[in-house]
Amino acid sequence: MMFWLFCAFLTLAVGAAIAAPLLRRAATDAQDSAAAFDLQVYRDQLREVDRDLERDIISLDEAQRLKTEIGRKVLDADRRMATEATRRRTGNALAALTMLGLLLAGTFALYLREGQPGSPDLPIARRIALAERAYDSRPDQAAAEAAAPAIPTPEVDEDYATLVQDLRDAVAARPDDPQGLTLLATSEARLGNMTAAREAQQKLVDHLGDKVSAGQLLQLAALMTEAAGGLITPDAEEVLARALQKDPRMPQGRYMLGLLQLQNGRPDRAFPVWRRLLEEGPPDAPWNQPIQASIRDLAWLAGQPDYVPPEAAPALPGPDGDQMQAAEDMSPQDRQQMIEGMVARLEGRLAEQGGTPQEWARLIGSLAVLGQTDRARAIYAEAQSRFGDTPEAIAPINTAAEQAGLIQ
Secondary structure (H helix, E strand, O other), X not given: OHHHHHHHHHHHHHHHHHHHHHHHHHHXXXXXXXXXXXXXXXXXXXXXXXXXXXXXXXXXXXXXXXXXXHHHHHHHHHHHHHHHXXXXXXXXXXXXXXXXXXXXHXXXXXXXXXXXXXXXXOOXXXXXXXXXXXXXXOOOHHHHHHHOOOOOOOOOOHHHHHHHHHHHHHHHHOOOOHHHHHHHHHHHHHOOOHHHHHHHHHHHXXXXXXHOOHHHHHXXXXXXXXXXOOOOOHHHHHHHHHHHHHXXXXXXXXXXHHHHHHHOOOHHXXXXXXXXXXXXXXXXXXXXXXXXXXXXXXXXXXXXXXXXXXXXXXXXXXXXXXXXXXXXXXXXXXXXXXXXXXXXXXXXXXXXXXXXXXXXXXXXXXXXXXXXXXXXXXXXXXXXXXXXXXXXXXXXXXXXXXXXXXXX
């Protein structure tokens, strides 16, 4: 009831704000009308008659006759002005009421479509209970993958598609080859075959057993989430828990943990996880950008509206819009040369000026994609010498190396 009373009060306030200037304009328009102009002319004529009488230009009888005639015109103009003002005021009031009615009807229709008119107020305890119920009723991995929307298949070069098919055949012949499974999972993911990528990574994790790394487990959890349409299923959560058990400070895993809480209606649990990720840095970490985009709203939902997040770091350097447009119009050979040139420039800049751990990780991944595995290993070794003493900095580099199949 209070909600509707508040809406009614707000509607009246908005209606008054809309109608007031329109009604004021009616009075102003009345003053500027033709009848008002005629009335001013007649009053000037009356003053002119009085001046002529004082100067003995006209007689008293003539002056009385002229005043009587002009007076009738004054009364007629005044009557016309009053009629026009009433008509204008009525028309503007009708326009204001029509506009107000349209706004009210549109707002009500929008609320019926997007809102929940019949929902009662939910206290915090009730909301937490509903969140727990949603958490417990999540579909398993198979059901989530079956319900997930289809991922558009990207256009790939015929030679690359042939290489991927050869890789599939090689893995089928040697199903216990860790490097082959790693490359197959990465290749299938690039092709948009998320279920196939998840299956390859699952086989890798099962084959490694207790020797599996936290990064490999995290990669499996991420592929499971992608295959499920972005939903972190109970199966993916179990894999994520194993990854965090091996490396509790792994930032990518903690990001997914916060996302899990957010998906299940618990911003109070997601906020402290993502807040620590932002505060621990580094400020240019790749997971910071999606967190920065929602951390203020998340803080408000978590009951901390005064929270001010750390300042976001500038984006990592990369190709601009013109370069991306040019790449789309290139032949596969020219596009490959362009990519190799960009990777070479990145490598040269890191060698001369240094860079962030994320840039080193991107270089390792790019070299692996280009097939320059030996060069990627050399870069990884150099990155270890630079950042090996800082666990937070070496984490994205190790992840890139694992995804490239450089370490097991």
